[in-house]
Amino acid sequence: MIDTQAMCEEFCELVRVDSPSLQEAEIIRLLRAKLTEMGIGSQIDDAGAQLGGEAGNLIAHVPGVEGAPTVLVNAHVDTVQPGCGISPQVDGTCIRTDGTTVLGGDDKAGCTIILALLRHLLDEDIAHPPLEIVFTVAEEIGLCGAYALDHDRLDSEMGYVLDGGRTMGTITNSAPSAYRMSWNIHGRAAHAGVCPENGISAIRIAAEAIAEMPLGRLDEITTANIGIVEAGKAANVVPPLAYVRGETRSHDAEKLEKQKDTMVNAFEEAARRHGGEVEADVRLNYRSFEIDRDEPVLDYAWRACEKLGFDPKIERGGGGSDANVFNEHGIPSVILATGPAEVHTVDEWLDAERMAESARWLTATLGIIAAEAE
Numbered sequence: 001m002i003d004t005q006a007m008c009e010e011f012c013e014l015v016r017v018d019s020p021s022l023q024e025a026e027i028i029r030l031l032r033a034k035l036t037e038m039g040i041g042s043q044i045d046d047a048g049a050q051l052g053g054e055a056g057n058l059i060a061h062v063p064g065v066e067g068a069p070t071v072l073v074n075a076h077v078d079t080v081q082p083g084c085g086i087s088p089q090v091d092g093t094c095i096r097t098d099g100t101t102v103l104g105g106d107d108k109a110g111c112t113i114i115l116a117l118l119r120h121l122l123d124e125d126i127a128h129p130p131l132e133i134v135f136t137v138a139e140e141i142g143l144c145g146a147y148a149l150d151h152d153r154l155d156s157e158m159g160y161v162l163d164g165g166r167t168m169g170t171i172t173n174s175a176p177s178a179y180r181m182s183w184n185i186h187g188r189a190a191h192a193g194v195c196p197e198n199g200i201s202a203i204r205i206a207a208e209a210i211a212e213m214p215l216g217r218l219d220e221i222t223t224a225n226i227g228i229v230e231a232g233k234a235a236n237v238v239p240p241l242a243y244v245r246g247e248t249r250s251h252d253a254e255k256l257e258k259q260k261d262t263m264v265n266a267f268e269e270a271a272r273r274h275g276g277e278v279e280a281d282v283r284l285n286y287r288s289f290e291i292d293r294d295e296p297v298l299d300y301a302w303r304a305c306e307k308l309g310f311d312p313k314i315e316r317g318g319g320g321s322d323a324n325v326f327n328e329h330g331i332p333s334v335i336l337a338t339g340p341a342e343v344h345t346v347d348e349w350l351d352a353e354r355m356a357e358s359a360r361w362l363t364a365t366l367g368i369i370a371a372e373a374e
């Protein structure tokens with residue numbers, strides 16, 4: 001039985017453990033102990049050492065029905081800030097924060113669902129395919145844990161990433177590519193009252209460049225943002241330095257390249273006009289993917305929805321998740337709804353009933369996969 005109340009309590013236990021990105025030792029230890037309690041052996045990989053974090057990814061293999069494809073089941077254990085000292089406020093099955101932190105449903109809801117799933121499968125001896133359970137670290141700072149995984153050690157033929165939104169039945173089947181960009185703009189300092197003509201304002205260069213570039217929602221599948229501008233020390237000094245950070249995302253590779261070039265060129269041209277210089281740091285953050293409706297990984301989840309009476313729905317993702325990385329490494333993966341709403345804010349909340357539904361959904365999905373192998 002999937003017990004909503006027990007899931008609610010376990011979720012609260014998990015979110016009370018602080019786990020900002022790269023500080024995941026305690027939560028990984030706790031999850032590992034819970035797996036051990038179920039009789040599931042696990043390993044921790046070297047992602048912690050690779051990333052300069054406290055802990056690696058936690059990986060467990062659970063044998064299943066012979067002849068069925070191995071299925072990856074994933075959630076990430078790190079949470080965004082402000083996410084330390086989380087004090088979950090429970091009202092019935094509804095869980096909120098005390099207003100000072102996020103709730104950490106992204107992605108402790110996913111972790112809770114995976115634990116409930118495993119107990120359910122093992123306790124009640126439910127047929128399921130072989131499973132690779134992967135709890136990843138450092139997802140929120142750029143999918144770093146998933147990138148650090150040794151993907152050659154995974155056998156999975158498809159994957160379910162438990163890191164979705166609130167509405168049950170929603171399957172996220174695609175994600176954009178993204179560039180993260182930063183610029184160091186160099187002007188020249190001068191006394192703003194005595195000899196401003198000797199100065200080159202880095203703020204002016206940054207401002208002109210930003211004003212010229214298209215930002216926000218550029219079309220249905222492309223977005224761009226400038227998120228950080230830092231510059232200046234005193235009102236009477238022409239600012240010699242400015243630091244700017246931004247990003248652009250698109251489901252279309254060509255549109256992504258075009259917008260990236262537009263942003264980079266805007267800074268270069270503004271710098272040239274004023275005699276300044278600009279260094280750009282441009283990184284491809286993650287690669288897009290798209291899973292068709294009739295691909296097995298999506299079709300199984302879809303049919304499980306219908307079986308349970310949820311309304312199956314395909315949604316485009318707006319951001320990156322570990323699913324990007326698994327897809328990039330040849331494991332077709334989709335993201336399933338897990339329940340939390342308003343994630344990454346202090347208003348985040350979660351109805352534990354949704355988590356229980358998500359666990360039932362995943363159980364049903366795996367059940368269909370196992371049944372078709374027999």
Ligand SMILES: [Zn+2]
Nearest residue numbers: 076106107163
């Ligand atoms: Zn997440």
